[in-house]
Amino acid sequence: MANQLDSFFGAMADPTRRAVIERLASGPASVSELHKPHKMALPTFMRHLKVLEDTGIVRSVKKGRVRTCHIEAAPLIEAQGWLAWQREIWENRLDGLAALAHEISQKDQNDGT
Amino acid sequence: MANQLDSFFGAMADPTRRAVIERLASGPASVSELHKPHKMALPTFMRHLKVLEDTGIVRSVKKGRVRTCHIEAAPLIEAQGWLAWQREIWENRLDGLAALAHEISQKDQNDGT
DNA sequence: TCAATACTTAGCAACATGGCTAACCAACTT
DNA sequence: AAGTTGGTTAGCCATGTTGCTAAGTATTGA
Known part of the structure; x- marks a missing residue:
């Protein structure tokens, strides 16, 4: 995949991998420990782990x-940060539209918010 | 895919689709307008758009x-929100367990991909 | 030393994804 | 009416992803 975000979002698109992240957020764990709650075969699980490691989301020793x-x-x-950025642009635009709408429909409303 | 996050992250894993989001964040646009900056054939592009719409990230009329x-x-x-949540857990843990981080970095690094 | 544990590698099958072209319908424009 | 524009449908192909099993390596423990 091309850039950091591609591989990051790709990695997070899988529930198994998100579960691993959720588990690791509360502390380090061994491979078999991480594997235990998942039904799949270990090699399959290992590949998920590899995806996370290749993306730099997980490190291991x-x-x-x-x-x-x-x-x-x-x-x-x-x-x-990327999501926040998009959201900010979007919300600023909405603010702008709201202001515009207000300007257009400038009635005798004089409420103070 | 199983839940909302699966399809959302899956949708965002593609640069073309993220570009569409970035474009749409600053205002609505027609299909051909959105398509213009991308080299791919229109039907291919339309499928990206469909992914975004199926996921609920984009609406159209x-x-x-x-x-x-x-x-x-x-x-x-x-x-x-999900990312913020994970990050919060992770950061709280680091606050409380700086010693653990030290212990990890202290280990003999005899592999490390 | 022998067996169990904890991965690791290799390879296969099924399905998903992302690209293409060709051909089509629907709504303007002239 | 005929052509152009904007989008849509259908189908093909290459590659990537996700699951599996079988078999191998390297530590650790008895």
């Missing part, structure tokens, strides 16, 4: 035979 | 032969 995963905030913050 | 599209804020706000 292997110690002995256990790989411990933890969350990385940056991509999450970036996506949130 | 057809008048004569022109279909005018506009943005719908609700799904955007919901997704932003």
Whole structure:
């Protein structure tokens, strides 16, 4: 995928992967620990984990035979920022339209809000 | 896809579709107007538009032969809320458990993709 | 050393996605 | 009426994604 947002949103489009994020938000966990609540086969689950890691949402360290995963905030913050940005533009525009509408229909309303 | 977030994030994972959102954030537009800056064939583009509409991110009305599209804020706000929620949990945890972060970074990094 | 644990790799099948062209309908315009 | 514009439908193909199983590697524990 082209940029950071592509892969981030792509990663978050899957419920299994969002569940992993929700779990990791409250603290690091091993692969098998993360896998436990999910019905799918381990290799399948591992691939979801890989998607999250490739996207930079999750990092992991292997110690002995256990790989411990933890969350990385940056991509999450970036996506949130993009959404906030869009929303801001949209809301400013609405403000503008509201003002315009008010201007057009300038009646004798003199309410103070 | 299962829920609202699945389809929302799925929709936002494509740069063409995000570009459409960015365009629509600053005001409604017709299909061909939206299509103009994109190189792909119109039917291909229309399918992106359909994804956005199916997800509820975009609404449209057809008048004569022109279909005018506009943005719908609700799904955007919901997704932003989910991200904010995750981030909050994550940040609260960091506030309380700075020592844990230290412990993680201290581990022997003998793999790390 | 042998077995269990915790991943990891490889490869396959089914379906989804994103691109295309061709051909079509509907509504203006001339 | 005929042509142009704006959108739509249908179908094809290449690639990507998500699930599986089988089998392998590397630690750890007995």
